[in-house]
Amino acid sequence: MASYCKTRAGLDAIALGILERTESRDYLILTADLVLDGLPTLPNRGDRVRETVGANIFIYEVMAPGGRPHYRYSDPYRKTLRIHTKHVATETS
């Protein structure tokens, strides 16, 4: 069971006058729930979360925000993962 805890829009400007907007979203997921092919796993850069809202599927990709790791534990006991993502695509189902 995953929940998202924070969404923010960012405007990333590079020093050349090209501006880029991003929508960042952090997902909280129980570490024990992240199981792929029967094996407990950890998020990798490039992994994708597909979130269905009505007829749209919003796709978020795991990425590191500003030089930090792409995920971290959000409690002292490593029970919950906070996974950093950015919106990369929207599909229509």
Added chain:
Amino acid sequence: MATIDLIAEAVKARLNDVPFSIPFTAERKYLPIYELPDMATLRVTVVPKGIVTTGISREASQNEYAIDVAVQKKIDAETTEEIDPLTSLVEEIADRFQFKRLPMYAAAAWTKTENMPIYAVEHLEEMRQFTSLLTFTFKVFRVAQG
């Protein structure tokens, strides 16, 4: 139209007249703003950057027009297989202007190309996106107006 816009338009036309190893359609923009999902498609954006004018006689000036060309694409992995073709494309774009005049604005002669950054590390890390910036400088001699 201002000279720098004419030059930027001529750069765009030169980019679009013969296909490159990776197809794209260059656009000229004053305010290039993109969203990350837009970058699934290769984006090449032409933006006027600056002008340096130097007097060379009582009535004439040498004008150096800087034009930025940004090459941007969202990638799936930071692998050489995926990024090498993009850096090659940047080199192809640079070569197209080197030692040449712009066909659509022949008064402008190429003088310099800068490729900084070759790729933006922070964009690779934070957005998994390839971003490279070429800055072309073209020289135009002008007679004093007005």
